[in-house]
Amino acid sequence: MIRLAVIGTNWITDQFVEAALKSGEYQLAGVYSRSLESAEKFAEKYDNPALFDDLDALATSPLVDVVYIASPNSLHGPQAIQMMKAGKHVIVEKPMASSFALAQQMFEVAKEHNVILFEAFMSCHMPNFKRLKDALSGIGKIRKGLITYCQYSSRYQKYLAGENPNTFNPAFANGSIMDIGFYCLSSAVELFGEPLAVHAQAHLLESGVDGSGSVTMSYDGFEVVLQHSKISDSYLPSEVQGEEGALLIDMISTAKKLTKFTRGSDLGVDLSVKQETNPMYYEAQEFARQFKQKSADEKCTQRSLIVAKLLEEIRRQTGVKFPTDTICSTK
Structure with missing residues (x-):
């Protein structure tokens, strides 16, 4: 044990x-x-x-x-x-x-x-996410992707009331891209690898962190757009478009449902499998393995490093700064 x-x-x-x-x-x-x-x-x-x-x-x-x-x-x-x-x-x-x-x-x-x-x-250890990754080869050449996770934070009202919750506090290295947006970014890297370039925009709160934002990730022949927010809700699924069809995934963080559409047909095919109700079960299993x-799994290590590098670049482009940035840069 x-x-x-x-x-x-x-x-x-x-x-x-x-x-x-x-x-x-x-x-x-x-x-x-x-x-x-x-x-x-x-x-x-x-x-x-x-x-x-x-x-x-x-x-x-x-x-x-x-x-x-x-x-x-x-x-x-x-x-x-x-x-x-x-x-x-x-x-x-x-x-x-x-x-x-x-x-x-x-x-x-x-x-x-x-x-x-x-x-x-x-996310990447969930069975339905793995099925999404496997299904990419069945929709032809990838042309577009939209990965979205927008959820109104339960701490936002406290922030608006003048409190200083960790969620919106740069001292704790927080904000939308570091929290909810991480699922979008890391999922994109897991599915498609490191992009050729990223272009990011964000709405900054007075505290200095981002409340919401978007990122365009450029790849060879296609782009992936990330949408993230902790100050609004979205009910859209994430989507990957290929020349021969598209894949829709409900709730990218937990990969609740995967649906495949083939070009020329309006009927989607449910590719989902049943998953454990606790979404952390699979990552616990993976670490145990x-x-x-x-x-350590070298692919996991490389994904983590790529995502850490991209998070820093996104923050640079959007002007989100943490007190720890100066400390890290001097080491």
């Missing part, structure tokens, strides 16, 4: 632990929070995991093999590096780093200490 510890006690962590335990590959061995009271509350429904309010103690604990990190974005890199230098394998929530330089450093540390660093991007093989 993989002895798992978690950093962070929010709903995302709870969902990942549920998925990990359901896979049958893990046991929850530790819970970290800045407050022991929060750690105790989170751990109540689990089988007596060790509790930590000190990161050094967690990093050096002999009870733990792997640490799942779901802290604010700006803390992902520093916390992952600390854990890996102590010999812990790391599953870090997306986006793995606030800058490309930091992402590179994280993988260098993983290699140096012979541990696995895994970015928790769940890599852990047992004692080897």
Whole structure:
């Protein structure tokens, strides 16, 4: 069994632990929070995991093999590096780093200490996403793509009321492209690889982060447009158009439904398969596979690095700056 510890006690962590335990590959061995009271509350429904309010103690604990990190974005890199230098394998929530330089450093540390660093991007491990990838060859030459994820944030009203939630705070390396837009960007890279060029636009909030935006990714013979927003809702599916047909995917983050249309026919064919209700189940399985093989998947590593590089370029074009940018640039 993989002895798992978690950093962070929010709903995302709870969902990942549920998925990990359901896979049958893990046991929850530790819970970290800045407050022991929060750690105790989170751990109540689990089988007596060790509790930590000190990161050094967690990093050096002999009870733990792997640490799942779901802290604010700006803390992902520093916390992952600390854990890996102590010999812990790391599953870090997306986006793995606030800058490309930091992402590179994280993988260098993983290699140096012979541990696995895994970015928790769940979409590409979903069965229906894999079917989407496989089905691309059946619609002829790719000509256009639209990948969209727009969802009004539950924190936006707090922001409008004058509060400063993490979701819209540059100090935590957040904003639309770093959060909801990540699914669009990383999905495009998983499907089509690194683009020849990107052109990005965004609506910046007064806090300095993007509330919404769009990105055009240029490839040889086609383009993919990304739409992302945390200040409005969309009900459109994502779509890939080929010369012989098109593929529609509902909810790109969880790949709920996949439909294929063939040119000349208005009738779509449902290519979907049944999936686990907890979408994090499949990424938990994938990490367990890599852990047992004692080897990181190089394709996952390269995708994470490409996405980190593109996120930085998109922020440069749209004027989104984080306090950590200066720190990273001087290292």
